[in-house]
Amino acid sequence: MRLLVLSAKGGGGQERMRRLAKKTGKPWSGVLLTWYDVNRRDLPWRAKAGKPADPYGVWLSEIMLQQTTVAAVAGYYRKFIARWPTVEALAAAGLDEVLGAWAGLGYYARARNLHACAKKVAAAGGTFPMTVEGLMALPGIGAYTAGAIAAIAFSARESAMDANAERVIARLYAIEEPLPAAKKRLRDLCRAMVPADRPGDFAQSLMDLGATVCTPRPDCARCPLAKWCEGRRLGMAMRLPVKAAKKARPLRRGAAFVATDKAGRVLLEKRPEKGLLGGMLQPPLGPWGENFPSADEAPAQAPFRAKWKKLPGIVRHTFTHFELEIEVYAVCPVSHPPSPSAKAGPSAAGESYWVSQDALPGAALPTVMRKILKHGAALKNTI
Ligand code: SF4
Numbered sequence: 001m002r003l004l005v006l007s008a009k010g011g012g013g014q015e016r017m018r019r020l021a022k023k024t025g026k027p028w029s030g031v032l033l034t035w036y037d038v039n040r041r042d043l044p045w046r047a048k049a050g051k052p053a054d055p056y057g058v059w060l061s062e063i064m065l066q067q068t069t070v071a072a073v074a075g076y077y078r079k080f081i082a083r084w085p086t087v088e089a090l091a092a093a094g095l096d097e098v099l100g101a102w103a104g105l106g107y108y109a110r111a112r113n114l115h116a117c118a119k120k121v122a123a124a125g126g127t128f129p130m131t132v133e134g135l136m137a138l139p140g141i142g143a144y145t146a147g148a149i150a151a152i153a154f155s156a157r158e159s160a161m162d163a164n165a166e167r168v169i170a171r172l173y174a175i176e177e178p179l180p181a182a183k184k185r186l187r188d189l190c191r192a193m194v195p196a197d198r199p200g201d202f203a204q205s206l207m208d209l210g211a212t213v214c215t216p217r218p219d220c221a222r223c224p225l226a227k228w229c230e231g232r233r234l235g236m237a238m239r240l241p242v243k244a245a246k247k248a249r250p251l252r253r254g255a256a257f258v259a260t261d262k263a264g265r266v267l268l269e270k271r272p273e274k275g276l277l278g279g280m281l282q283p284p285l286g287p288w289g290e291n292f293p294s295a296d297e298a299p300a301q302a303p304f305r306a307k308w309k310k311l312p313g314i315v316r317h318t319f320t321h322f323e324l325e326i327e328v329y330a331v332c333p334v335s336h337p338p339s340p341s342a343k344a345g346p347s348a349a350g351e352s353y354w355v356s357q358d359a360l361p362g363a364a365l366p367t368v369m370r371k372i373l374k375h376g377a378a379l380k381n382t383i
Pocket of ligand 1 (some may be wrong): 219
């Protein structure tokens with residue numbers, strides 16, 4: 001059998017693959033589906049074999065899985081489904097509740113969009129659109145997510161390219177063009193092979209193959225697609241997909257102020273609704289810049305006057321576009337904690353609250369803020 005190699009310069013990928021499928025008489029998609037029937041992963045959002053998928057569960061899982069692993073998402077997915085079993089129930093929840101339940105999953109704009117999307121769908125009768133175009137008109141749903149939902153929930157003949165599927169396709173066709181520029185080409189190549197009868201299973205089979213066999217260190221001996229795989233034949237599978245060099249992330253530094261009263265309550269404040277970690281909670285923070293505040297500068301950034309003690313060590317956290325280093329100042333206990341409305345001195349924007357230890361695990365605290373609280377000894381065993 002002759003295989004076609006599609007290089008970065010090659011075009012007409014879909015047509016070539018259609019021709020290839022016709023020529024061989026046994027396109028790899030059928031073989032992959034047979035493999036999937038035996039080897040499919042059991043995931044909490046996945047319908048049992050032969051059963052229809054629940055669009056709400058598919059949508060919820062796909063939003064959670066954006067830039068997050070299956071292992072990290074599973075617990076959150078179960079928690080959300082138990083608490084809000086329908087899109088109407090999620091729409092009726094308060095945004096703070098949703099942000100609190102999402103805390104720790106990262107990329108918090110997703111949670112805000114999730115809630116906004118649930119409201120739109122609920123207002124439209126609780127039914128998700130079935131087309132990619134209709135889905136993309138909803139908050140937080142981009143091309144990949146729309147393709148995945150349309151294929152898995154509505155059996156639309158669409159490709160669904162998560163990072164696992166991209167890796168498989170890049171290797172199968174020996175695509176050397178770096179990601180993310182190659183995304184469209186990979187999607188087109190995949191779409192050409194989507195079968196008419198089981199597009200949802202096909203999408204999930206590619207994801208599963210990438211997650212369990214065609215991993216960063218591929219196990220080609222176990223792969224059902226080995227005889228179609230150009231990356232393997234050319235001995236280049238391990239270095240595919242090629243990824244464009246990442247820019248170095250800038251470093252920002254600042255100070256956090258962890259105040260704990262005698263009852264163990266912690267002073268938290270709400271971040272502005274828009275922007276990074278919008279609407280989430282945090283201990284009071286100073287501004288972030290090139291350097292940490294000096295011993296003279298730090299007290300002026302604190303939420304109230306007190307004998308703030310700088311703790312040894314630094315809290316580090318990586319955001320998508322920058323690295324953050326935080327020095328932590330603590331006051332513990334505060335003998336007469338000021339009420340939020342009676343704070344002395346400058347404070348960050350937003351309201352403040354004294355939050356009990358019992359309420360901290362469910363509070364809308366992103367991971368970086370939990371790290372800071374833990375460093376400040378204000379948070380026990382909740383990371
Ligand atoms: Fe991936 Fe190897 Fe299978 Fe090719 S043969 S798709 S590199 S596991």
